[in-house]
Amino acid sequence: MIKKGKIVDRAGRFSMVDTAVGTYAIAMASRSWEQSMSTFFDLGGRSWDKDPQSVGGVSIVPWGPDDQMPRMVRDLLEKNNIGPGILARKVGLIYGQGIGMYRTKVIENEIQQEWTDDREVWGWLNSWDYQRYVREALTEYVHLSGHFTRYLCAKSVRIGKPWIHSLQCLPSADCRLVWPDTRRTPHLEEITQILYGDMERWRQLEVYPVFDKWHAADHEAAIGYHSMRSFGRNLYAISSFHGSIPWMQDANDIPEIVRALNDNVIAAAYIVHEPSAYWDEKRNAILDDHPDWTDAKVSQQLDKLRDQITRQIADVMAGKQNAGKFFTCVDFVDDQGHEQSWKIEPIELNLDKYIAAQKDIAKMADSATTSAMGLSPALSNIIIDGKSDSGSQMLYALKIFYGADTRIAEEISLEALNDALHINFPQKRDLWLGFYHKTIQKEDNVSAGDRMTNQQ
16 A cells, blocks of 8 residues: 655745655645746746736736736745845945936036036925935836836926926835736837736725826826836836846755755654564564454554654654764564664765755856846855955946946936926926945055045
């Protein structure tokens, strides 16, 4: 008779199954979002944004499998050991010293930023929490290559005078584009409404018009979607690290697999040899004490004894606090004169090779994750084989990052803020809000008294 395997533990997408012939780790997508994420990467999952989905009676453009792409990215990153840190560092580098005002000028055939001040604009910004808005919009952009912003207008729009009172960055997980015409696939420019609310439970749903900066006085409240268009997709943007998600999933599972291995290693680390004569003696002893018992009753009692002894051996061999482990048994000779004894034989598990293999996988996963997130390891504070990058490597990486990787991020994350600035102050269309980055020089080029080592 074949006994069914018993799941004794779970590690990420792996289930530790105890069977009659050993303990095995079986990979299964036990949660629906994991199944959806796997589907997203096969050929059948590439058209998830081509058909409308009904949410609260509204036809929307689904965002990823099961319409839960932001939540999938969130759950993935919360378990990852390096992803959140890299993205937080990227946000900090782009943010720099915060928001500043500038005008562009051409000096000696080179476009330069001339940083300036404007009390009237600062007065408007300080009338609401603009700094929080900027941080949230930048965070949304770094994670999902776009952000949803709600424009709240002053009551003056009722008489046709546009004025943006404040901006709110809405969570991407709570916003969906409304499908304008179910007969065909729309482009982003054709979207006229956005659904906002609890998309996991379909509660507190509201439909907002899409904000039009050329007709800002049309609505007292509207939502705009500002994003970096992803190649091959008409509507939602996807994260820059989307292609590394399978690597990140594997990296997330490694710690749980190792932990499960440590907790269940007794199941595969030893073979316990049971002398048959021992159990024959136990059977005879049970029959002597209970001659009226049936064979089934005797077998049941023997199974209980086996379970008890197995637990005792497991506690001794697998207990984490059993520093001086030992096992006692009585050797004896059966009726035929053969020596009988209990034996515990260790199995060569090659755990060092297994751990080394997992370590190599983790390195590849970390490398793929870092590259996909668009930040040099020198700036990500990633230490490989106990080595960190030198100061000069960090400096050059920072210069390249500021020279090539911040402009688009600034334009998109501050697009709504600059649109509001130009709507409120049309006479100041040459004024822009941007992230100010202080120039960092090599220590050799800084006077001795101004070097960082002397800034105490």
